[in-house]
Amino acid sequence: METVIEQVPLDKVIDPSLKKKAKIEVKDVKVWYDDFNAIKGIDMDIKPNTVTAFIGPSGCGKSTFLRLFNRMNDYVEGFKMEGKIKVSGDDIYKKKVNVEELRKEIGMVFQKPNPFPKSIFDNVAYGLKIQGITDKQLIEERVVDCLKQVALWDEVKDDLNKSAMALSGGQQQRLCIARTLAVQPSIILMDEPTSALDPISTAKVEELIFKLKEKYTIVIVTHNMQQASRISDYTAFFYLGELIEYGKTKTIFTNPEKQQTENYITGRFG
Amino acid sequence: MANAQYQRDLLNESGAEMLAICTSQLEKAKDAFLNHDSDLAEEVILNEIRVNALDLRIEKSCEKFLALYNPVAIDLRFIMAIRKINFDLERIADHACSISKYVVEIDEKIPPHLFEALQFQTMFDTLEKMLGKTTEAYEKKDVKLARKVFKKDKIIDKINADSFAVLETEIKKDNNIISEALLLFSVIKKMERVGDLIKNIAEEIIFYIDAEVLKHKKKK
Amino acid sequence: MNNIQKNRLKDQIFKVWGIGCTLFALILLAFFIGDILIDGIMRIDWDFIIDLPSRKPEKSGIYTALMGSIWILFLTTIIAFPIGVAAGVYLEEYSKKNRLSAILEINISNLAGVPSIIYGLLGLEVFVRIMGLGASVLAGSLTLSLLILPIIIVATREAIKAVPKSIKDASYALGASKWQTIWNQVLPASSGGILTGVILALSRAVGETAPLIVVGALAYVPFAPESPMDEFSVLPIQIFNWISRPQHGFIENAAAAIIILLLITFVMNGVAVYFRNKWQKKLK
Numbered sequence: 001m002e003t004v005i006e007q008v009p010l011d012k013v014i015d016p017s018l019k020k021k022a023k024i025e026v027k028d029v030k031v032w033y034d035d036f037n038a039i040k041g042i043d044m045d046i047k048p049n050t051v052t053a054f055i056g057p058s059g060c061g062k063s064t065f066l067r068l069f070n071r072m073n074d075y076v077e078g079f080k081m082e083g084k085i086k087v088s089g090d091d092i093y094k095k096k097v098n099v100e101e102l103r104k105e106i107g108m109v110f111q112k113p114n115p116f117p118k119s120i121f122d123n124v125a126y127g128l129k130i131q132g133i134t135d136k137q138l139i140e141e142r143v144v145d146c147l148k149q150v151a152l153w154d155e156v157k158d159d160l161n162k163s164a165m166a167l168s169g170g171q172q173q174r175l176c177i178a179r180t181l182a183v184q185p186s187i188i189l190m191d192e193p194t195s196a197l198d199p200i201s202t203a204k205v206e207e208l209i210f211k212l213k214e215k216y217t218i219v220i221v222t223h224n225m226q227q228a229s230r231i232s233d234y235t236a237f238f239y240l241g242e243l244i245e246y247g248k249t250k251t252i253f254t255n256p257e258k259q260q261t262e263n264y265i266t267g268r269f270g
Numbered sequence: 271m272a273n274a275q276y277q278r279d280l281l282n283e284s285g286a287e288m289l290a291i292c293t294s295q296l297e298k299a300k301d302a303f304l305n306h307d308s309d310l311a312e313e314v315i316l317n318e319i320r321v322n323a324l325d326l327r328i329e330k331s332c333e334k335f336l337a338l339y340n341p342v343a344i345d346l347r348f349i350m351a352i353r354k355i356n357f358d359l360e361r362i363a364d365h366a367c368s369i370s371k372y373v374v375e376i377d378e379k380i381p382p383h384l385f386e387a388l389q390f391q392t393m394f395d396t397l398e399k400m401l402g403k404t405t406e407a408y409e410k411k412d413v414k415l416a417r418k419v420f421k422k423d424k425i426i427d428k429i430n431a432d433s434f435a436v437l438e439t440e441i442k443k444d445n446n447i448i449s450e451a452l453l454l455f456s457v458i459k460k461m462e463r464v465g466d467l468i469k470n471i472a473e474e475i476i477f478y479i480d481a482e483v484l485k486h487k488k489k490k
Numbered sequence: 491m492n493n494i495q496k497n498r499l500k501d502q503i504f505k506v507w508g509i510g511c512t513l514f515a516l517i518l519l520a521f522f523i524g525d526i527l528i529d530g531i532m533r534i535d536w537d538f539i540i541d542l543p544s545r546k547p548e549k550s551g552i553y554t555a556l557m558g559s560i561w562i563l564f565l566t567t568i569i570a571f572p573i574g575v576a577a578g579v580y581l582e583e584y585s586k587k588n589r590l591s592a593i594l595e596i597n598i599s600n601l602a603g604v605p606s607i608i609y610g611l612l613g614l615e616v617f618v619r620i621m622g623l624g625a626s627v628l629a630g631s632l633t634l635s636l637l638i639l640p641i642i643i644v645a646t647r648e649a650i651k652a653v654p655k656s657i658k659d660a661s662y663a664l665g666a667s668k669w670q671t672i673w674n675q676v677l678p679a680s681s682g683g684i685l686t687g688v689i690l691a692l693s694r695a696v697g698e699t700a701p702l703i704v705v706g707a708l709a710y711v712p713f714a715p716e717s718p719m720d721e722f723s724v725l726p727i728q729i730f731n732w733i734s735r736p737q738h739g740f741i742e743n744a745a746a747a748i749i750i751l752l753l754i755t756f757v758m759n760g761v762a763v764y765f766r767n768k769w770q771k772k773l774k
Contacts, residue, residue: 075662101665114659126661130661130670262344266345267274268275
């Protein structure tokens with residue numbers, strides 16, 4: 001099957017920043033669930049090595065839009081999509097596209113931390129295991145490296161065989177991020193990653209996102225506007241399936257172009 | 271966000287109150303000075319306490335708003351603007367107060383012909399109009415009204431520029447008026463500063479409503 | 491009496507009623523087991539287990555029936571377990587959720603309630619006669635497999651349903667294929683539930699009498715089966731046979747055999763409960 005994006009050989013522990021800078025181009029994308037028009041025609045360009053935040057009231061389509069990038073909507077009954085989405089120049093909805101390859105390039109972190117009911121080590125190694133990698137040393141190096149990247153290493157290094165379910169919520173979420181990093185994606189999608197966490201864990205995850213920005217392109221859906229203003233470079237405001245405004249975060253929060261955007265971020269509605 | 275909205279409205283009203291108080295202080299100071307009315311002047315000096323109290327209240331409210339409500343966009347610009355407006359208004363009231371102090375401290379009346387030569391009435395009237403326009407712009411959130419203030423300030427600048435030559439001439443005519451002349455010169459300088467301060471306030475209103483920064487720019 | 495008092499009274503009445511019913515059932519069970527134990531416990535010794543059945547009750551043993559039951563258990567497991575689990579996985583994970591699959595789901599549940607003798611008749615016609623397997627252990631196992639297949643399928647589906655969707659999402663998001671997700675995440679996570687279902691289904695099979703009689707499991711069998719094609723008997727049939735004999739000694743034998751059968755059933759159920767508890771803890 002045709003691979004979507006040129007894959008760097010995985011038998012080497014490689015610095016992701018050496019890979020192609022991944023950007024996402026969206027052209028006139030529409031989404032339906034049966035008869036319901038969830039996304040009504042959106043154009044957007046996501047720039048490499050940036051953090052882009054999607055904000056908007058509940059049900060406005062931002063999670064649906066996010067899941068278009070790694071084709072997780074494919075599993076929803078009645079899903080239909082029109083338009084083009086290109087990742088690093090390749091249309092990811094072409095018939096020949098290998099969805100599993102796509103998901104190695106574009107990782108996802110979910111709202112509620114969802115570690116597998118296995119050990120910490122096995123969680124992080126899972127992505128490598130399903131690719132058929134058996135080199136024990138490589139796997140171990142990668143696991144350690146990823147746990148260090150998410151600042152979890154010191155907390156778990158004494159027993160990597162402990163069950164992941166025994167970790168705290170914040171630790172579990174960082175573990176899920178480490179698990180995503182292990183397959184060396186170039187883009188990381190995050191769907192409200194801290195909404196189930198306490199403030200200190202949230203701060204740790206935000207710090208992590210800030211660090212990850214150097215090597216990865218990050219898109220994050222958030223309900224928390226202060227979070228969007230704290231950590232993102234670009235912000236997109238969605239409402240009822242439409243992209244109302246998309247621009248630099250500092251502009252959106254000091255002087256947005258659309259009145260609707262201003263009404264939302266100042267709390268006058270939504 | 272009802273609480274934030276309510277607090278914001280309160281602050282808005284406080285801003286309007288400050289504008290009103292400082293306008294009235296300036297008017298009274300003008301009347302006191304032009305008519306050498308020391309009773310009126312005393313009033314102005316006593317009122318200064320109210321002005322200062324309101325100034326502190328507004329400062330504190332701004333700090334509280336920033337800490338509690340995380341304002342962004344227009345709300346944030348409003349807080350930033352109102353702090354500066356408040357600061358400038360307090361300075362205007364200060365000037366009004368020191369003019370009133372002159373009236374109280376000095377016994378002799380100033381010869382009316384000097385007032386005329388220096389165009390004091392025009393100057394005060396223009397300042398009053400500028401403050402009036404600015405207050406209207408603040409209440410109606412109207413940028414066009416705010417912009418009209420800049421032109422008027424040129425009148426003040428001209429009067430100020432001419433004052434040196436005028437006073438020189440008057441002193442040469444009559445040496446005895448030197449102390450009055452020096453006093454008048456000082457008051458004109460203060461009024462020129464008041465004109466600048468009102469201009470600043472207009473700039474802040476334009477920043478708050480339109481996000482346009484006019485500071486240090488040439489105005490048309 | 492006001493509402494709060496009324497509610498408290500209702501509470502109490504229900505509690506007493508519940509305890510009463512439970513105690514009633516437990517006492518009945520205790521009676522039954524006690525009765526059996528009194529009748530049969532003295533008869534159980536090593537000879538009883540090794541002896542072949544004979545005309546004289548003191549010399550009759552359960553060896554052939556026990557071996558028959560073990561053979562049946564073994565064969566039924568290796569037939570029904572993979573087919574049942576695979577069918578359950580397919581129905582839950584792969585088949586499209588439309589009207590056809592809904593009808594299928596209802597019918598499978600219905601099959602679990604069909605009287606076992608019907609399965610016996612089916613087995614007789616298809617396995618014994620049409621396929622020519624005769625009254626063999628294989629035919630008996632195939633028949634029982636059909637019987638317990640719906641139970642295994644339903645248990646598998648329920649266990650898979652209990653695996654949180656978030657686990658599957660995480661697996662897909664890492665680039666796993668559907669099969670990889672099922673093999674690496676869904677099955678391990680649901681293994682406890684599946685195992686519990688399988689063991690419970692098998693413990694039912696161990697106690698089945700009617701279908702095996704129809705298939706032809708003989709009452710008097712002087713040898714233990716040595717291959718799947720051999721003729722056989724099982725414990726329940728042996729018990730049935732002994733109970734219908736007039737000599738009192740055979741009643742004792744029957745009671746002793748019942749104790750052995752109960753032991754097997756209790757052990758299997760106990761193992762099932764153990765696995766279920768372990769599984770529920772893991773998923774938390």
